Amino acid sequence: MTERLAVHGLVRDFGAGAGVFGIDLTVGAGEIHALVGLNGAGKTTLMRLVLGMLHPTAGTCRINGRDLADLTAADWGRVGHLVEHPFAYPELDVRTNLVLATRLRRVPAAEATGLAERALAELDLGRYSRIPARRLSQGNRQRLGLATAIQHHPDLIVLDEPTNALDPAGVIVLRDALSRRAKAGAGILVSSHHLDEVARIAHRISVVNRGRSIGTLDPDATDLERAFFTLVHDNEREHPR
Numbered sequence: 001m002t003e004r005l006a007v008h009g010l011v012r013d014f015g016a017g018a019g020v021f022g023i024d025l026t027v028g029a030g031e032i033h034a035l036v037g038l039n040g041a042g043k044t045t046l047m048r049l050v051l052g053m054l055h056p057t058a059g060t061c062r063i064n065g066r067d068l069a070d071l072t073a074a075d076w077g078r079v080g081h082l083v084e085h086p087f088a089y090p091e092l093d094v095r096t097n098l099v100l101a102t103r104l105r106r107v108p109a110a111e112a113t114g115l116a117e118r119a120l121a122e123l124d125l126g127r128y129s130r131i132p133a134r135r136l137s138q139g140n141r142q143r144l145g146l147a148t149a150i151q152h153h154p155d156l157i158v159l160d161e162p163t164n165a166l167d168p169a170g171v172i173v174l175r176d177a178l179s180r181r182a183k184a185g186a187g188i189l190v191s192s193h194h195l196d197e198v199a200r201i202a203h204r205i206s207v208v209n210r211g212r213s214i215g216t217l218d219p220d221a222t223d224l225e226r227a228f229f230t231l232v233h234d235n236e237r238e239h240p241r
């Protein structure tokens with residue numbers, strides 16, 4: 001299987017026990033790999049490292065087999081992400097934001113409008129297409145952020161807590177969109193606190209605790225919550241603070 005993402009021994013030490021400490025992780029083509037963990041476990045830090053938003057203290061990270069340092073602007077155009085707050089130009093309307101986002105990812109102008117139209121339909125944002133982003137509700141801003149992350153059919157998609165602020169219909173829309181992208185060959189790294197939702201979409205679930213990957217959960221298991229807390233509590237016992 002082609003590895004869309006391969007992370008080895010990634011470290012970013014913020015001091016006082018905070019950060020990421022030697023994480024190994026892969027996301028294959030067609031795979032949805034979920035990260036779960038308590039608040040402050042290191043999920044966002046790992047994603048920021050993967051996206052080059054933070055520099056690691058040690059370790060390597062490869063996207064489509066190439067080291068992050070060697071990626072060109074065109075390579076980064078094959079990545080889509082939403083980490084922390086969804087970005088949009090507040091004064092521009094939703095459609096214009098989508099078109100601009102495709103252009104920033106080096107999509108040719110001739111294809112940009114078509115992709116944006118499809119994204120409006122896919123994320124069910126059509127009725128807001130002429131509304132400035134600043135006037136969107138929080139959930140619709142999140143939908144716009146998600147649309148900009150996936151509309152250009154990237155090879156690698158990295159989403160931090162993508163269901164934040166989404167209503168139940170939005171959760172389903174997102175689930176379907178991610179399943180479609182994975183079936184088309186994208187690798188998807190996603191973090192979430194909703195174990196049931198993660199179990200529905202993920203092929204693999206890794207548990208992160210105190211900056212380390214401490215085990216996996218079986219998405220088909222019956223009591224994910226119990227399995228999650230067993231892993232976390234065992235890890236805390238083995239490594240008391």
Ligand SMILES: Nc1ncnc2c1ncn2[C@@H]1O[C@H](COP(=O)(O)OP(=O)(O)OP(=O)(O)O)[C@@H](O)[C@H]1O
Binds near residue numbers: 019037040043044046
């Ligand atoms: N820039 C930074 N400088 C110092 N410490 C940081 C920085 N960014 C994150 N941290 C710390 O690193 C740890 C991991 O934070 P991170 O945001 O990665 O956790 P998380 O698993 O995403 O948490 P949550 O589920 O609450 O979003 C936390 O203790 C956090 O306070």
